[in-house]
Amino acid sequence: MKRGLRSFASDNNAPVHESVMRALHEVNQGDAIGYGDDIHTLEAEQKFKEHFGQDVRVYFMMTGTGSNVASLSHITRPYQAIVCSDKAHLENDECGSPEKISGCKLLTIASDDGKITPEQIAPFMLSVGFQHHSQPKVISITQSTELGRVYQLDEIRRLAMFADEHDMYLHMDGSRLANAAAGLGVSMAEMTKFVGVDVLSFGGTKNGLMAAEAVIFFNTELADGFEYTRKQTAQLVSKMRYISAQFSAYFSNELWLSNAKHANNMAGLLASKIQDIEQVSITQPVETNAVFATLSREAIEKLQRQYFFYIWNAGINEVRWMTSYNTTEEDIHKFVEALKEALK
Ligand SMILES: Cc1ncc(COP(=O)(O)O)c(C=O)c1O
Known part of the structure; x- marks a missing residue:
């Protein structure tokens, strides 16, 4: 270019939003403990909890791919499978890292708009219990999709119900979650936690931040040990305050x-x-x-x-x-x- x-x-x-840059400048004073044990990280986590409720577990990450791969590998075993659309970033733009790091097979569904439905997932259930086939364990959807489309709340709810009925989890790639919330005119919690999403890759970078992403567990039982998975997937940032300060700015005055x-x-x-x-x-x-x-x-x-x-x-x-x-x-x-x- x-x-x-x-x-x-x-x-x-796009560049980093100027109020985010200002927040980075303000936080750039003196020493702070690394790896998230600092006051700025505590404050930013609290902002997430104001949006999503106190009962969520939040982990700051650096990239969207890292958020997807770390969260998916954490909630699966290598013989399991992740169902997603054939347009998913997971399938096309992560250089095979979901397969490499989780060991899981991706089962893709042809989709013109990037969305998938329970009816399209149902045929994969024939593999359940058959030892020769990867075992479907996660449904991963992207909100908004790679084609700029949004799942309606009811569509997500139906997928979550299907996941529940089949002992699966619902993961959302929310790289552009804010755009979807703005498009639907709902809060980010209404589109995720309240409709049954288990784990969310929360994007910030595409909406004015810089290398600031997060994984949020709504199904908090799944979060146990995630700090180790984050480290193993090389997503634990030492100078965490520079990620945290961005999120605090992101939630101030509804910048997001x-x-x-x-x-x-x-x-x-x-x-x-x-x-x-x-x-x-x-x-x-x-x-x-x-x-x-x-x-x-x-x-x-x-x-x-x-x-x-x-x-x-x-x-x-x-x-x-x-x-x-x-x-x-x-x-x-x-x-x-x-x-x-x-x-x-
Ligand atoms: C839908 C979607 N998910 C995840 C990502 C991953 O982001 P990153 O490039 O930060 O790994 C992107 C980036 O373009 C994306 O469009």
Whole structure:
């Protein structure tokens, strides 16, 4: 990516939010005990508990992949299996680490929007008790999905009930949890703890933080010993106060929500500006901060000279345009102008 090129590739490309930077600066005074035994970490954990309830166990992590892999390996045995969509980050973008570290097989379900249902999972239950097959133990869903879609509360509740009935756990990859909560207009607890999620990979990095993620256990029995798994998966940060301070800033003045709402609104604005352009087809309803669309390869290449973004599905010339808390209305207007120009 050329210096100064505006990115519509990923919310990962946005800078750290300035109030988070300020919090980092403020915490950067004097000595503090490492590995989380410091006052800033205690304060940040308390903020999580204000949102999710006192009866949760929270562990700060550095990456989303690390949160997924550590939490999944902690709640499984290597002969078990994790059911997820074929679009899941777990399946496509974690370099095989869920399999390597947990030893579990991923059982994937074909999905156009990244969502899965109990009906699609049911056939895997035929393997239960059959010693030649991996034993399904976890359902992992992504909220919001890799296609920018959101599970409704009822859809999550049904998956949780199915997991319960089959002695399985429900894991949520909440790398973009805030965008989903903003999209649905519910709290993060309503979308997770209250609908039966057992363990959550809580994302911060994509919504204005820097290498600040967390694993939250709602099913607290599963948390026992997780501090050792976190260390074994190389996710225990020595200078923890710099992660903790970011989370405290994230929960202050509902920064998480205003950032996510803004990112979502910018994707909505982009979609509204391009929906009538004949040569562009939007391929997914825009529910959070991503717009998926098809257009000619020639136009894609022209636009990529000015903007950084990914081709999502080369076979059908589908691109992903992603917005962040940092995208402005002016960015959208300029991008749409450049798009129109590229289509000429
Ligand atoms: C859905 C989803 N889960 C997890 C991650 C993992 O994040 P990281 O790159 O921090 O490992 C990402 C990152 O793009 C993601 O999109």
